[in-house]
Amino acid sequence: MADDHSAAPASVATTSRDGQWPLWEVFLQPPRGAPFEHAGSVHAVDAESALQNARDVYARRGEAVNIWVVPTTAITASTPEDVGPFFDPGNDKPYRHPQFYSVPRGVRVY
Amino acid sequence: MPDSPDAVREFEARIAAGETIEPKDWMPDRYRKQLIRMMSQHAHSEVVGMLPEGNWITRAPTLRRKLGLLAKVQDEAGHGLYIYCGTETLGIDRAELVDQLLAGKAKYSSIFNYPTLTWADIGAIGWFVDGAAIVNQTMLAKASYGPYARAMVRICKEENFHKRQGYEIMATLSAGTPEQKRIAQDAVNRWWWPSLMMFGPSDKDSPNSAELTRWGIKRKGNDELRQRFVNLTVGQAVAIDLVLPDPELRHDAETGNWHFGPIDWDEFTRVVHGDGPLNRERLAARQDAHRAGAWVRDAAVAHAAKRAAAADAVAKSAAA
Numbered sequence: 001m002a003d004d005h006s007a008a009p010a011s012v013a014t015t016s017r018d019g020q021w022p023l024w025e026v027f028l029q030p031p032r033g034a035p036f037e038h039a040g041s042v043h044a045v046d047a048e049s050a051l052q053n054a055r056d057v058y059a060r061r062g063e064a065v066n067i068w069v070v071p072t073t074a075i076t077a078s079t080p081e082d083v084g085p086f087f088d089p090g091n092d093k094p095y096r097h098p099q100f101y102s103v104p105r106g107v108r109v110y
Numbered sequence: 111m112p113d114s115p116d117a118v119r120e121f122e123a124r125i126a127a128g129e130t131i132e133p134k135d136w137m138p139d140r141y142r143k144q145l146i147r148m149m150s151q152h153a154h155s156e157v158v159g160m161l162p163e164g165n166w167i168t169r170a171p172t173l174r175r176k177l178g179l180l181a182k183v184q185d186e187a188g189h190g191l192y193i194y195c196g197t198e199t200l201g202i203d204r205a206e207l208v209d210q211l212l213a214g215k216a217k218y219s220s221i222f223n224y225p226t227l228t229w230a231d232i233g234a235i236g237w238f239v240d241g242a243a244i245v246n247q248t249m250l251a252k253a254s255y256g257p258y259a260r261a262m263v264r265i266c267k268e269e270n271f272h273k274r275q276g277y278e279i280m281a282t283l284s285a286g287t288p289e290q291k292r293i294a295q296d297a298v299n300r301w302w303w304p305s306l307m308m309f310g311p312s313d314k315d316s317p318n319s320a321e322l323t324r325w326g327i328k329r330k331g332n333d334e335l336r337q338r339f340v341n342l343t344v345g346q347a348v349a350i351d352l353v354l355p356d357p358e359l360r361h362d363a364e365t366g367n368w369h370f371g372p373i374d375w376d377e378f379t380r381v382v383h384g385d386g387p388l389n390r391e392r393l394a395a396r397q398d399a400h401r402a403g404a405w406v407r408d409a410a411v412a413h414a415a416k417r418a419a420a421a422d423a424v425a426k427s428a429a430a
């Protein structure tokens with residue numbers, strides 16, 4: 001989901017090197033009820049300015065009606081090594097799909 | 111530790127199958143290094159690219175033009191940020207990349223080392239430079255590295271506005287007074303060849319091309335992209351009555367391409383290696399801007415510290 005950033009200091013830096021400020025992942029909700037989607041990240045001293053930066057960087061043309069900013073360090077993500085075992089339970093259960101069930105020939109189910 | 115051949119094989123199979131590589135996925139060390147090099151140069155180019163146009167914001171001829179240019183330059187700042195953010199996913203900090211740029215150790219597109227002498231140059235930049243960038247970035251939007259490709263998708267959506275505002279400036283000047291027409295043609299004469307150089311050396315002379323192509327970072331060669339740009343642009347020039355400065359330009363019925371004359375790669379090499387008209391000025395302007403912005407960054411830190419302290423005090427008094 002969120003892009004992993006290895007450099008994400010947890011506390012506010014005291015130098016002028018803004019790159020050292022904490023990293024926030026930005027999620028935008030497009031208009032008309034679509035789900036939030038990851039857009040990218042911003043560096044900011046606090047949540048409020050992260051929100052403002054996110055608006056300026058990722059929503060200059062009505063791309064969003066809502067923005068979430070989340071400290072990158074607060075995101076727990078699955079790892080690529082897990083991919084097989086972690087998602088397997090979803091892949092080996094064909095009975096979760098409609099095609100698994102038969103209906104009499106010629107009947108419209110949907 | 112060198113990459114294990116098995117891991118590299120598996121990685122290349124993923125690329126061949128059209129899978130996207132994501133930040134936490136295993137990748138060859140070279141792939142990571144090539145991406146950091148390429149993406150940071152791209153990000154730097156967006157940032158330095160603001161300078162030639164920024165020069166003209168206060169001198170735009172009308173409010174309409176000023177609004178457009180201001181918005182375009184702001185977009186370029188955004189492009190820089192999208193790509194820096196993507197580069198950081200490879201394990202390098204943006205501050206380090208910015209330091210490299212400010213120290214004069216980083217490369218950026220040499221097109222931005224040419225001067226913007228008249229208002230028509232702003233038109234030529236939007237038309238040619240952003241036009242060339244669209245061709246290149248449309249290809250990069252299919253790059254194998256997910257964060258890079260996604261940044262490109264976002265950027266491509268914005269570039270069309272950049273190109274059209276430039277083309278409109280040129281069309282207007284070309285249809286204007288003789289003097290306006292003259293500066294439009296003069297800008298075309300100066301920007302055309304450097305714009306063709308933006309695609310980089312011919313693939314056979316480009317040390318990185320083969321590797322970038324094998325790993326799906328680049329999906330098309332420099333020459334193919336350059337040709338595509340020429341093919342697109344010729345008709346646009348004719349439509350607004352401006353002449354591309356190339357006596358060899360002619361349509362090749364066999365290939366369907368517009369044949370163009372030889373590119374002066376010596377000039378390209380000179381500019382890349384720091385001997386362009388404005389390399390030093392651009393760097394100095396960037397350093398000044400960074401210094402001049404220091405108080406904003408300091409104020410943000412001070413403000414955040416103050417608010418954190420106030421929130422702390424409220425929490426303590428509530429607990430007491």
Ligand SMILES: [Fe+2]
Pocket residue numbers: 156185186189243265
């Ligand atoms: Fe751009």
Ligand SMILES: [Fe+2]
Pocket residue numbers: 186240243269272
């Ligand atoms: Fe642009």
